[in-house]
Amino acid sequence: MTLKIAILKETAADERRVAMIPSVAQRIAKLGASLVLEQGGGAAATYTDAAYTQAGVTTEADQQKLLGDADIVLAVQPPSVETVKKMKPGSLLVSFIYAKTEPDLVKALRDGKITTFAMELIPRISRAQAMDALSSQAALAGYYAPLLGCVHMQKILPMMTTAVGSLRAARVLVMGLGVAGLQALATAHRLGAVCEGYDVRPETKEEAESVGARFVDTGVDARGAGGYARELTPEEKTKVRAALSQHIAQADLIITTAAVPGKHAPRLIDADQLAAMKEGAVVVDMGAPNGGNCEGTKAGEIIKVGPVTLVGPTNLPSCLAAQASELYAKNIYNLLEQVVHDGVLKPDFTDDVIKGTTLTHDGAITNDVIKQFIESAPAEKVS
Amino acid sequence: MTLKIAILKETAADERRVAMIPSVAQRIAKLGASLVLEQGGGAAATYTDAAYTQAGVTTEADQQKLLGDADIVLAVQPPSVETVKKMKPGSLLVSFIYAKTEPDLVKALRDGKITTFAMELIPRISRAQAMDALSSQAALAGYYAPLLGCVHMQKILPMMTTAVGSLRAARVLVMGLGVAGLQALATAHRLGAVCEGYDVRPETKEEAESVGARFVDTGVDARGAGGYARELTPEEKTKVRAALSQHIAQADLIITTAAVPGKHAPRLIDADQLAAMKEGAVVVDMGAPNGGNCEGTKAGEIIKVGPVTLVGPTNLPSCLAAQASELYAKNIYNLLEQVVHDGVLKPDFTDDVIKGTTLTHDGAITNDVIKQFIESAPAEKVS
CATH class of the missing domain: 3.40.50.720 (NAD(P)-binding Rossmann-like Domain)
Structure with a gap:
């Protein structure tokens, strides 16, 4: 089997990073995946579409097409609710989320049956150091x-x-x-x-x-x-x-x-x-x-x-976008390596690192603190 | 006797330096001089009027008053022709001039009978190193x-x-x-x-x-x-x-x-x-x-x-204005030390350093290269 992995183009102001760079994409492909970049997604971090193409990553301008059949979606900043709505149920989002400041996003992820690995939740233990994006970005x-x-x-x-x-x-x-x-x-x-x-x-x-x-x-x-x-x-x-x-x-x-x-x-x-x-x-x-x-x-x-x-x-890491993206991409590689085997996405939710990192899965908020924070909050006005 | 030394406030865009700082002004005073700062002249370089006052330097808001009885005028950037016209005949200007790009200024200095020490003309010889402002500013x-x-x-x-x-x-x-x-x-x-x-x-x-x-x-x-x-x-x-x-x-x-x-x-x-x-x-x-x-x-x-x-x-030295001004002020001190004795200004124009640095004196352009450049140039339209 071949997993399809989509790399989002960041849209936040002053965000120049990209979640996956060409050289690391090549290593991810070897896990049994094909990668697609949202067109121009690496340009601000000095990685041209041509460099991705050379590394075997295709590009796609239409975000709906990009996300509609993606098994895994990679991002740096929390994607918008609109973007999440284009993802297919059961797919995996890997990104910074900062759930407490993004309640609507978390609900969209829950309701869309998206599995979410929130990079800021990577446990700060030795075994997870190679996935610890907070640390890699903070170092830069x-x-x-x-x-x-x-x-x-x-x-x-x-x-x-x-x-x-x-x-x-x-x-x-x-x-x-x-x-x-x-x-x-x-x-x-x-x-x-x-x-x-x-x-x-x-x-x-x-x-x-x-x-x-x-x-x-x-x-x-x-x-x-x-x-x-x-x-x-x-x-x-x-x-x-x-x-x-x-x-x-x-x-x-x-x-x-x-x-x-x-x-x-x-x-x-x-x-x-x-x-x-x-x-x-x-x-x-x-x-x-x-x-x-x-x-x-x-x-x-x-x-x-x-x-x-x-x-x-x-956003200081964005100032060093080329290398910040490189380290972030490697953090993601090390995380995906734990859950992708022979082209099949199989997270072991009993694993401490995977469990700790997972924010939503199968229609539920799986992180207890965030669940309470979001689902106990006063009901929002329905618009 | 006491010489009166005026410190100009710089007016060029992006110029934050000042030609003399409080601590060096104190040393110059000991040569037999009283110093006056054009009000606010050091502020952009982190030197407040209060710091000058504490160092015995008075301040003056009126440039005409400041320059009308000054024996020596200190500046970083070439002053304007209007400023030079406020100086008294026989007084000394110490500043960068860049004569070839400032013909009108040079003529005003000549015609105003100003003695001009152009800091960029300091000879690049060992004895003059301590006065070499091009070097001190280039280092920063x-x-x-x-x-x-x-x-x-x-x-x-x-x-x-x-x-x-x-x-x-x-x-x-x-x-x-x-x-x-x-x-x-x-x-x-x-x-x-x-x-x-x-x-x-x-x-x-x-x-x-x-x-x-x-x-x-x-x-x-x-x-x-x-x-x-x-x-x-x-x-x-x-x-x-x-x-x-x-x-x-x-x-x-x-x-x-x-x-x-x-x-x-x-x-x-x-x-x-x-x-x-x-x-x-x-x-x-x-x-x-x-x-x-x-x-x-x-x-x-x-x-x-x-x-x-x-x-x-x-103007990179201006980015480091506090210390660029400090080194420039010391360059000027070392130059003035050669020509001020017991409160009397007595340049020895036979001295190689003084001769090399002097651009105008007593109604003439004394630097041969500049004299030819300026006085052989096609006559300007008389306005």
Whole structure:
């Protein structure tokens, strides 16, 4: 048998990634599948239709034709309800979904009898690391954030010795030392900055030091579940704030990366701390899509707040679309490899990774938390 | 005695630098001078009026008052003819002038009996290095250019090892290995790129290697005068082109920095070579203000030409205005230290550096090349 796999063209504003790239498509074909790209779907990520064709992927301009007989549909951003309605019952969607912000989409997936693998639900366990798209995308975003900061700074990061004396190395503070934060430190360290890293989880100290940064110890331990920090108590927040204020005031560039899944990004820098920063300092707030780690951040904008330039990027992985798509495609390959055997789609829903990743299946929302969130919500007005 | 030194507020579009910063102003005051800043002149470079006041510099909103009794006027960009007309006869202007593109300004300086130190004329000899503003500004521009390229690339510079395999390091080619080119290589090398450097002057091989780059040898030697390359013959150009095409085609990021003083920037990349580059590659053309090293470059714009994103920055030092102003101010300090003694301005016009730097003095154009260029030009229509 041969499975038919469709690759959607992304339509969200500023989304340049594509869910599958030509070289990885060739490997997926070997699982017993034929792949079809929605025409022009890779162009924004530097992958031309010609490159797909050369890799054995056909292209299709008509989305209805593309999806009507597809067994598996691949996407980066949550597809629209209209797109889902073109999919056939029993088919598999692999994509980021972010169910809590997309209740209508989840219902459409449920009602359309679509099996949904939500990439953000991949369990953060060792065995699933090769499928962990949140991590792969965060690594690239983290690399990029300091560069984005650098082009908005009026100072250089490294020490530079010139005929008229030396320029001092800049001070970079990275707040939140997950995958993105550590990569941000690595970039800043490569560029020669004096680096400091901060996280509520004290076990990140060694990781920060491994990429050349000094760890800012605030004396508060906030280890949480799933690799994220738990929320801090008000007392803890006050203690952390006091310890951090001095480091914030000394920084030339700050990258904030703190996230709590499904919640507003935790506040790491308030207006008073911003106002006390150096003239010309820059904050790149990677929490911008979730409300911002910094008070006053405007998602998608670069604004001047007192002495500080406050950068609020909304989709950093898209800025590195070529390689972000490559890693995402490989994440998907590793996931599909688990469920496609000799051209037949056979997910083992007793497998922890598959079970954890599945959002909808066979007319039901299979993730309990999301099910309760969506199906217990007050009924919407029927339009 | 006390000299009065005026610091102009820059008015050119995109010019954020200022000719003198507070900390260096304090040192200049010790030469026997009082300094006055045109109100708000340092703000765009992160230096507030308050910071100047604290350093003993007063501020003045009225340019006529500022310049009417100033003995020395400091600027970054060539001032306007109107501004020069406010200066008093016998006073000294220290600024970039670029006389060949500013004939009216030069005539106004001559006719106004202004003594002009043109910063771009500082002789490129060891003794004058500490005054060499072209070098200090080029060093910062060179640092910044790869970062500007990086934020327009969809690939990362370093090798990155992830749970789904490694991303290869990007290939960066820097063409033109003067001060800017070497700093560009240094930044790219810091970021983990595979670096190649090219210059028509074979003696730059060792310098390229010293910052971690491989030197592209084309077999053509084009050493010229004054630290610049001479222009190549057509045969040499063909030979160089053939040798370079392959390196250009393999590059993910190219920085071009070639300049010939007072002439159109030499063409290093033609349209065919551009078209043969990788999909998604980026060229940062530092020759953009002088017509571009790359065919098709548009000064001040970021354009897509075939597979390539072509970035044509016009004023990179201004992007790093805080530190560019700091180095420029120090260059000026070192120059003024030569001519101001106990509060008296006494240039020694027999000194090689002072002689070489002086463009106009006492009603005459003292630089022979410029004098011939300006005064032999066909007479302008009298308005």
